[in-house]
Amino acid sequence: MPKIVNKAEMRDLIMDAALRVFVDKGYHAASVNDVAKDAGLAKGTLYLYFESKEALTTAIVDREFAAIVQGQLRTKPRESLAAFLEDLRQVMDLSAEQAAFYRVFFEVFGPSFASTDFTQQIAGYFDKLGRHYARQIAHLQELGEIAAHHDPRPLGRLLVSMLDGVVLHQGLFGGSKRRKRSMMREAVVLLRAGLQNPPQEADGAGMG
Amino acid sequence: MPKIVNKAEMRDLIMDAALRVFVDKGYHAASVNDVAKDAGLAKGTLYLYFESKEALTTAIVDREFAAIVQGQLRTKPRESLAAFLEDLRQVMDLSAEQAAFYRVFFEVFGPSFASTDFTQQIAGYFDKLGRHYARQIAHLQELGEIAAHHDPRPLGRLLVSMLDGVVLHQGLFGGSKRRKRSMMREAVVLLRAGLQNPPQEADGAGMG
DNA sequence: GACATTTATGACCAAGCGGTCATAAACGCT
DNA sequence: AGCGTTTATGACCGCTTGGTCATAAATGTC
Numbered sequence: 122m123p124k125i126v127n128k129a130e131m132r133d134l135i136m137d138a139a140l141r142v143f144v145d146k147g148y149h150a151a152s153v154n155d156v157a158k159d160a161g162l163a164k165g166t167l168y169l170y171f172e173s174k175e176a177l178t179t180a181i182v183d184r185e186f187a188a189i190v191q192g193q194l195r196t197k198p199r200e201s202l203a204a205f206l207e208d209l210r211q212v213m214d215l216s217a218e219q220a221a222f223y224r225v226f227f228e229v230f231g232p233s234f235a236s237t238d239f240t241q242q243i244a245g246y247f248d249k250l251g252r253h254y255a256r257q258i259a260h261l262q263e264l265g266e267i268a269a270h271h272d273p274r275p276l277g278r279l280l281v282s283m284l285d286g287v288v289l290h291q292g293l294f295g296g297s298k299r300r301k302r303s304m305m306r307e308a309v310v311l312l313r314a315g316l317q318n319p320p321q322e323a324d325g326a327g328m329g
Numbered sequence: 330m331p332k333i334v335n336k337a338e339m340r341d342l343i344m345d346a347a348l349r350v351f352v353d354k355g356y357h358a359a360s361v362n363d364v365a366k367d368a369g370l371a372k373g374t375l376y377l378y379f380e381s382k383e384a385l386t387t388a389i390v391d392r393e394f395a396a397i398v399q400g401q402l403r404t405k406p407r408e409s410l411a412a413f414l415e416d417l418r419q420v421m422d423l424s425a426e427q428a429a430f431y432r433v434f435f436e437v438f439g440p441s442f443a444s445t446d447f448t449q450q451i452a453g454y455f456d457k458l459g460r461h462y463a464r465q466i467a468h469l470q471e472l473g474e475i476a477a478h479h480d481p482r483p484l485g486r487l488l489v490s491m492l493d494g495v496v497l498h499q500g501l502f503g504g505s506k507r508r509k510r511s512m513m514r515e516a517v518v519l520l521r522a523g524l525q526n527p528p529q530e531a532d533g534a535g536m537g
Numbered sequence: 538g539a540c541a542t543t544t545a546t547g548a549c550c551a552a553g554c555g556g557t558c559a560t561a562a563a564c565g566c567t
Numbered sequence: 568a569g570c571g572t573t574t575a576t577g578a579c580c581g582c583t584t585g586g587t588c589a590t591a592a593a594t595g596t597c
Contacts, residue, residue, distance in 0.1 A: 122594075122595040122596050122597095123542035123543040123544080123593090123594065124542075124543050124544055124593050124594040124595075125544090126544070144440075145440070146440060147442065148439060149439065149442075150439075152583080153586080154584085154585090162545080163547060164547070164586085165545065165547065165586090165587080165588080166544075168585095169544070172586095173585075174584095174585065224438075224439065224440070225439070227435040230435070231357065231358075231435075232358070234355065240502070243502075247502065271515065272511065272515060274511075275511040275514070276519065279495065279512045279516055282494045282495045282498040283490075283491040283495060285494045285498065286497065289493070290455070290490040291490075293438065293452075294448070294452040300483065300486075303480065304486060304487045304490075307479065307487050308491075310478070310479070311484065311487070312519075312523060313523075314526040314528060315518075315522045315523025315524075316522075316523075318522040318523075318526040320521065320522060330564080330573090331563090331564065331565065331571070331572035331573040331574080332564035332565070332574055332575095333565080333573075333574090334574070360553080362554090370576090371576045372555090372576085373556090373575070374575050376555095377574070377575080380556095381556080539596105539597090540595105540596090541594105541595095541596095542593105542594090542595095543592105543593085544593070544594090545590100545591080546588105546591075547590100548587105549589105550585105550587080550588105551584105551585100551586095552583105552584085552585095553582105553583090553585105554583080555581100555583105556579105556580090556581095557580080557581105558578100558579090558580105559578100560576080561574105561575080561576075562573105563572105563573085564572085564573080564574090565570105565571095565572090566569105566570090567570090
C-alpha cells in the first residue's frame with residue numbers, strides 16, 4: 122500500500138513557512154519557490170497541497186485572522202468596565218509575530234488580490250468582532266458601567282477600527298517599548314473616560 | 330528652438346493617471362504600460378518623467394500623503410475642545426478618492442517595496458501629525474478644556490493611529506453612509522468624553 | 538522483494554514585467 | 568522653409584514568475 126502523509130499537518134507546515142517568508146520579504150517579493158525552500162520542499166510538492174499562491178495566501182490569512190478574532194470572541198462577557206478594558210488592551214498588545222502578520226495582511230489586501238469573496242470574508246471577521254463588542258457594551262450599560270447614551274453597535278465597530286489602527290501602526294512603524302507602553306496606557310485611560318462618562322453639554326459645539 | 334513642455338504639470342498628470350490605475354487594479358497588478366496608456370502616453374514617455382515605477386509611486390504617496398497631513402497641520406491651534414473635535418472629525422471624513430488612495434498606500438507599504446528611507450518618511454508624517462495633536466492637547470489642557478492627567482505626546486500619537494484605523498476601515502470595507510455617520514458620531518462622542526473627563530478611580534482595575 | 542499507489546522533484550514553459558533605445562515627431566526660432 | 572533641440576514612441580531585451588508534468592523516490596502490504 123501507498124505512502125501516506127498527514128495532509129493537514131503538511132498544509133500547516135507550508136503555511137508556517139509561507140508566513141515566515143512573506144513577513145521577511147514581503148508578499149509580492151516572495152516567490153513560491155522561496156516558500157517551498159523554506160519549508161524544505163520542492164516547488165512541485167507545494168502545489169500538491171495548495172492549488173495556487175493565492176489559495177495558499179487566503180488560507181494563511183484565514184488561519185491567522187481567525188486566531189486573533191477568535192481569541193477575543195472566546196472571552197466571556199465581562200462584568201466590569203475594567204475587565205473589558207483589559208480585553209481591549211490585550212488586542213492592542215499583539216506579539217511581534219502577529220504584528221508582522223498584520224503588515225503582510227494589508228499588503229495582500231489590495232484590489233489586485235482581493236476577490237470580492239475574500240474582502241467580504243475579512244469584513245465579516247471585523248464585523249463579528251464589532252458585534253461582540255457591542256453586546257459587551259450593552260451588557261455593561263445595563264450594569265451602569267458604561268454611559269447609557271452610547272449606541273453599542275456603531276461604537277463596537279468603531280472600537281474595532283480604532284484598535285486595528287493602533288495595532289497596525291505598531292506593526293508598521295514599531296517604536297520603542299516605552300512608547301508603546303505609554304500609548305497603550307493612554308488608550309486605556311482615554312477609552313475608560315470616554316466610555317463611562319455621559320456627554321457633558323459643552324459650550325458652543327457647532328458641528329454640521 | 331526646441332519644443333518645451335511643463336515638466337511639473339506632466340508629472341502631475343502622470344501621477345493622476347497612476348493613482349487612478351493603482352486604485353482600480355491594485356498597485357502590483359498595474360503595469361507601467363497601463364499607467365502610460367491611461368495618461369495617453371507611450372511607456373517610454375513616462376520614463377522621461379519618472380526614472381522607475383518605484384520613483385513614480387514614491388512621488389504619489391508623498392504628494393497624497395502630504396496633502397492629507399498638511400491639511401491638518403495648517404489648522405491653527407484651536408481654542409476649544411469642540412473645535413478640535415471638529416478637526417478630528419474631518420480627518421475621518423475623507424473623500425472616497427482619498428480613502429481609495431489609502432488602500433493603495435498600504436498595499437505599497439510592504440517590506441518588498443519599502444526602503445528604509447520610505448518607511449522613515451511615512452513614519453515621519455504620522456509622527457509630525459501626532460506632535461501637532463500633542464501641542465493642541467497641551468494648549469487645551471491649559472485652557473481647562475482637556476483633563477490634565479493626559480500625557481499629550483503619547484495621546485497625540487495614539488489619536489493618529491486610531492483615526493488612521495477608522496479611515497482605513499472605511500476605505501477597505503466601506504459600508505453605508507448611515508453606518509459611517511453613526512460611527513463618526515460615536516467617535517466624536519467617545520473622544521469628547523474621553524478627553525475632557527478626569528479618570529474616575531474605578532473599582533478593581535488590576536493591570537500588569 | 539515485488540508491486541501498487543501516493544508523494545516528491547526540478548527542469549521546463551509561456552506570459553508578463555520593468556526598463557532601454559534607435560528612430561520619429563513636434564516644436565520654437567530665424 | 569529649414570534647423571537644432573526637446574519630446575514621443577513602441578519594438579525589443581533580459582529576467583522572473585506562477586504553474587506543469589514526466590519521472591523518480593518512498594512507502595505499506597503480501
